[in-house]
Amino acid sequence: MAVREPLTQVIGRAGEQVKRRTRVRRPSSAEGRDAYHVMVAVGEERQLVPLASFGCALARSREGRMTLVTVTPDGTRPPWLKVPPSCADVPVDVLVLRQMKAPGQDLAHLVNQKPPDLLVIGWRGEPKRGRYLLGRTLDPVLRNVLCDVAVVRSDFARTPRNVLVPTAGGPNAARALEIALSLGSDVQITALYVAQRSLGQPEVILGRERLRAAVAPWEGQSLIQRRVVQAHDIVRGILGEANSGRYDLLLIGASNESAVDRALFGNVPQTVAVDSPIPTVVIRRQAETVQRRLRHAWWRVWRFFPTISTAEQVEVYKRIHRGARPGVDFFIMISLSAALAAIGLLMDSSTVIIGAMVVAPLMSALLALGLGVTMGNLRMIRMALGSVLKGAFLAILVGLLVGTSMPKAAPTGEVLARSHPSIVDLVVALLSGMAGAYAICRRDILAALVGVAIAAAVVPPLATVGIGISMGSAQIAGGALLLFLTNLIAISATGGLVFLAFGFQPEPSESERSRVFHRGLLSTLFLVLVVALPLIWLTWRSVQQTSLQRAITDVLTSEVPQRYVEVTEWHICEREGETFCLEITARVDHVVTEEETAALQRRLAARLKRPVSLHVIAIPVQYFHIQVSPSATVPMTKSTNSAALQP
Template identity: 50%
Template sequence: MSDEQERSGSRVMVAVGERGHLEPLLAVGCALAGARDGRVVVLSVTPDGQRPSWLTLPERCGEVEVEVQVRAGAKPGVAIARSLLLDPPDALLLGWEGDAGRGRYLLGSTLDPVLQRAPCDVMVVRITPEDEALGEPSSTERLAKRLAAIKRILVPAAGGPNAALAIRQGLDLAPEAQVTALYVARRSLGPGAVALGRERLRQTLEPWADNERVRPLVVQSDDIVAGILQEAKRHDLLYVGASEESLVGRALFGNIPQRVAAESPTPVIVVRHGAGRVGSLLRQVRWGLFEALPKVDVSERAEIYLDIWRGARPRVDFYVMIGLAAAIAALGLLLNSPAVIIGAMLVAPLMAAVIALGLGVVQGDARLLRVAIRSVVRGAVLAIAVGLLMSLAGSGRAPTAEMLSRAQPSLLDLAVALASGAAGAYALSRKDVSASLPGVAIAAALVPPLATVGLGLGMGQLAMAGGALLLFATNLVAISAAGGLIFLWLGFAPEPEENKRQVFRSGVWGAAILLGVISIILGWLSVDSLRAAKLDRGVQAAIVAELGALGEVELVSWEVEAAESAALHLDMTVKSAGEIDPAGAAAFQREVAARLGRPVGLTLSTVPTQHLAPVLPPAPRP
């Protein structure tokens, strides 16, 4: 919204829900509306749609007309958002008491839906205890006194659009005030960070280059929030641009505007620029996805945490069940029996420990992470050892199809593991769907790959063991990462302490790197597998098409090997009633090579065959 649009009859909406919010919001709203030749609409949402008795205000606030609207609604946030969509104002003011949102919410379950859905500029004014203590109705004189006290306004700026909006509104709010745009450079980054800060402030303040009321300021600090709060002590109002970070970003780095607004000793206004109708629609879609999962309150989160903690602890029962599950899986692999392998998946307790990895990262809980890692490592070593021991029972046997299928992981296996991790975390968090956990355990398939590793080592099949170990690593990383994302979505998050956020950051980056490495490896293997499958289809088609050149023969089997050069070697076995003409074999070889477009070597094995006509059995003797 341009300055010209803002100043042509702007409408500023002030949403109030409590007596203590009215005066500070009305003071800001009237000042902004007066600077834009506009008017103020005070919106109140009550369960019955009746105007509350405390909603008493002057008919005019200076030269600004004030109107009152009352809406009925059980959820104020939803009712306010609906009013904004039906008749969007130019700006919206909300009150916030400084309580930091927990888990999924930034400022709380009432304010967040409005922030996400509002198509207009939004300002959140932090309400102080002194504001809430006011009992008498607002007066024009007291509102004017509030604004006259503002002489110095501080706006932290790092180049985002919200900072520019905060500067513009600060100039409108207090026409005599000095506005300082602040950039906090990390001391550890040295002079380069200071130079970067000056350049960013120059770009941000370019529209006010000739305005003596706006000045830049770069300070150095070990912590950005501490630097802002220290400078705020020398100002009368702190105007903060809201963060555009996602839920994951806030958990990774903390939400700086929220922390500043909650901890500042100076009055605070948090501002977010309007996204317009299209941008608002996109935000609503994102918010709808955010709200799609059910909410998990604090007591439920504590219960979920304890359940997962108990399941992840490596006690005697854990080791016994891992050993039995590995033995069952190894026998199922040796017998090539999917039913037996599924039984092993159902009794294996390793899934809880893997899910605990994701929860430990999201909570920033180093202790839970240590317990989960210890359980996973010890359980994996035990399962491999049991598989190695069970390989003695299959001594001399060739690898079965079930073994080989677990030695060739692909990107599809990664997708299955991601879905399984998300389903497992959700099922553990929602008692209503906990019956789905056995199915999740079957889909996750953690123990059979470990048993395959042991069997492969015992049989001397190192390639098979390596492939199965890669499948287990894929499942481990993907399940814990997807599970952690679901926990984050459900409201779990690290505490504000820096050490817990550091654990979270390290865990997220570690999981992202491991997922990236595994995806690259699986992608390469998948491409190689697709290339081999395409070659096999081409060879099969060429053999079937040119088999007639060999005469009356029946194809038994064939194998193809690619040499280091472009040449192929085809080893083929056929049934024939007579000898195959060498000229016919040479013609077959040439035609197959022509169809494949590559040199082809041929080893042709013939199985002599006699076809006897049916005869009647001899008549029985009397």
């Protein structure tokens, strides 16, 4: 960390901040308004010499000045805050801030009052987990300061002689090269490009071109050498070169610091800085105004999201692991839940189906799958996936047995509702996964997990698959299976994202788990897209059918003469291209002629704007109306719009 987090609370009026500035020596003539200014933030004694030595080397090479700054609870200067002998030839100021808010916020506020050219801060090399990239203190500085930042990890007390600068053409890498050149005229710099071995020789050629473009501004400098190495991944390539013994400093440009990038692709500079065998400096250029404001707005919203401690993370892990383990209780509850769901589906009873949702244990297994991906825990992924598959097979089998025991049962509304999934079901599953993961991480609202299980409805689709198989209906079974796969993928995906927000993530040093984590997240996103495509198509087809049915109903209502015909039902027969067959069943009180049917067909085709093949089933009827009068006799009269039928 650049600044030590205090253990005491500072009491003072709001907005008050005491600054104590000490001028170590009078600045030289080179120091003026435009002199290169390096500000070094020191949080503890052991950071003083390495950070000050690095800052002095940069200020010296540009005939600039340096400011040492620290934050203390009461604003007093620590006894160890002295200018090192290595900075004797550099104008140095010492500034002490009284802590008013968090140390990182106080430092950022000071820097932004009159931004230096470069801010140097230290880092212990122990990254925080979850939302923070480098820690609770450093992240506010990185987000908010209006200057370039150099994050220094490890100790060194002398100017380096051989500097390694990995580059892929980004702006931060160019800034790292510029700072490396500022370390001194006798510093040898190696610009490194790591070509992924799987991409072969074309990637090596591309790397040479990118290095040539990266060092083009300093083409005349003989101090910069270009080097391309092949490795299985970028981190391995950089660490392998740094471990060769030829370098005494690694300068690397920062990558995008957004949470999405870190989750999907990892943070290469952070991982390299943690595992580097030599002193490492991560360089980040000042962000553009729009980018900085967007990042600041994102973090203002993000900070309201609650956090959990490491002990709470362990408790959540144990709770999910225990609930997803495929033991005897797991299979008994799956069997009972599937039986209840199947009976409720065949009875068309939503109450019974809700009871089945409450007792189903599959929700824990789905959340365990998301947690396993987030933590890069391959063992948990296998256990959760095995539990889901075994539970799904058992639920389908129970649904098949219940459906077979009722051979004369017909598809009910509840069965049909689960055989026609739509994109809305995907949205519900995504939200259910987020709610379930959030509830299980927060002990105070753990009871809400029951409601989430009802909303997700994991077991009823599996029971519907078994019922569809027992009825010999591939449409029912296939639609219900698609609904279950939608729930499986969506709940695991968004549940994993919530776990990531709560800090569940493999450490950058755990390379194997990090690979599982990244591949798992990319695979999950791919599966969400894959399952969304048929749902979008089914939703579009359902909307089209609904629109067509509404149009036909409106046409029949307006075009069919009510005084002659009463339509009791209609349905669409087999369609042939744009022409579709419409079969109408109606009660009539007269003989319907072919000319009348043809006229109705023409009116339907004109209103629907497509060819229509019309079939009319006319059922002759006679209407009677029985009227009860106060007299003893009960007259029987015909309806006024009915014609008498002679016997």
